Ligand code: ADP
């Protein structure tokens with residue numbers, strides 16, 4: 001597994017306003033760290049920096065001790081499986097959308113990933129299963145179903161690092177629970193950074209970091225944070 005370190009990371013989208021004001025934390029190999037905090041605190045910015053949509057202004061981010069600025073973009077992105085909040089799917093078959101995680105995957109591997117992500121149910125409801133088109137003229141997928149496709153894709157990709165931006169609003173609580181379970185299964189034993197919106201969804205994280213206005217306000221296990229409240 002790979003270990004992630006943020007070392008005194010600072011970042012701004014524009015020079016007027018610093019978004020991350022010196023953030024340091026570590027995700028030990030195989031562990032799960034969750035970032036929680038109010039909207040606008042800078043949580044998603046942390047995941048964007050790890051994926052290198054942007055580079056840090058100062059400080060550094062390392063994976064297994066190597067500054068990610070020295071890692072080729074393709075290698076970095078191959079090592080990271082990202083499950084974003086809103087998954088945009090291709091207007092193509094469900095199988096194509098899942099196989100995007102690893103283009104060489106066999107049909108059996110695609111189906112196995114679909115099962116693990118629990119998208120089997122809605123596939124079976126459709127007459128042509130995985131060959132059914134999604135998008136405008138094909139399958140209409142709910143937010144939860146789209147997220148399951150993203151999870152299946154990530155299972156197939158089998159990345160060293162998992163980067164999760166938790167869905168919130170769009171899902172009903174039953175679906176949210178199911179997605180949560182699928183994500184927990186994928187993240188077990190894998191280095192995982194979760195951007196979460198509520199403390200209640202990250203109970204099992206090895207460490208929770210509470211971000212407020214670009215600074216770490218609190219950190220600890222769920223139990224530790226709860227006893228302080
Ligand atoms: P969170 O994920 O905690 O809600 P974000 O990391 O998305 O917070 O955003 C932190 C702050 O950065 C917010 O004030 C947001 O408006 C601002 N921000 C996010 N993306 C951009 C951008 N592309 N350009 C300018 N400001 C941005």
Ligand code: ADP
Pocket residue numbers: 044048053082084085086
């Ligand atoms: P927002 O907080 O505005 O919804 P996101 O964090 O979802 O932004 O994404 C930030 C940027 O990264 C956007 O330009 C988005 O299109 C892009 N992006 C998000 N997820 C992925 C992905 N899995 N692969 C490539 N680009 C992505």
